[in-house]
Amino acid sequence: METVVLIVHVLLAAAVIGLILLQQGKGAEAGASFGAGASQTVFGSSGSGNFLSRMTAIVAAGIFATSFILAVYAKNKADSVSDAGIPSAELIESQAAEAAAAQEAQLPALESSEPAAAPAESDIPKAD
Template sequence: MQWLSSILLTLQVISSLLVIVLVLLQQGKGADMGAAFGSGSAGSVFGSAGAANFLSRATKWAAIVFFVTTGGLAWVAHHPAGSPIESGIMQGFSAPAKEAAPAGSAVPDVGGGSAVPSVPAAPSSGAAPAAAVPAAPAAPSAGDASVPSVPAAPAGKK
């Protein structure tokens, strides 16, 4: 299906350029842009009215080709060749092999094959040992001399 996308994209670029050129060649009411390219003369190959009919018909068919290729490109983009299961992001990914730590290593084995270490479980037999958890310092009382006090703001000015 990749070749179809390339062909449709090539046809769309060609038809879009053709539409641009054909629209610029047509003679408008006041623009006269077509006269700059030589299509304004009455003695052309197509005759006096033939050029206008030819240019309008060619523009119509170039626009039809442009819109058909746009629809085809949209269809190709939303209907890939393979099924979504076979063409996923992780297709062909293999997990790295888990290496065992050396015998005297201080690195614990976290298990589960995850690269993120897990949190160790809390002991299930009551409270934690006293040495493992330090005691929180007591809150100072209002009359404690070791805690400096903050001076009061002067009254009067705001």
């Protein structure tokens, strides 16, 4: 069923692209005064604007509906497969706490807070 919805979604997207490309721009009415308006009689006296606008709106509503259905399918698939998704925030926080505890256990505890003593002069080799 998901594949059918996806195919319909792709076809609707192609239809919207085609419908938008068929529509005329705002400045297209200027050509009608020079005789270019005769080609609009195929769609009636109002021209193709009203028909194409309505069809674009209908196809766009179909795209919204199929997008919503595909989102529901994706959510259901993500819920059913718990290991193959983004880990939850609780899991990330618990892993970070475990890593911090393990790191603290590996660090040696310093017995004294005194800084290390400088080497004595007799320990430093002298150049002859």
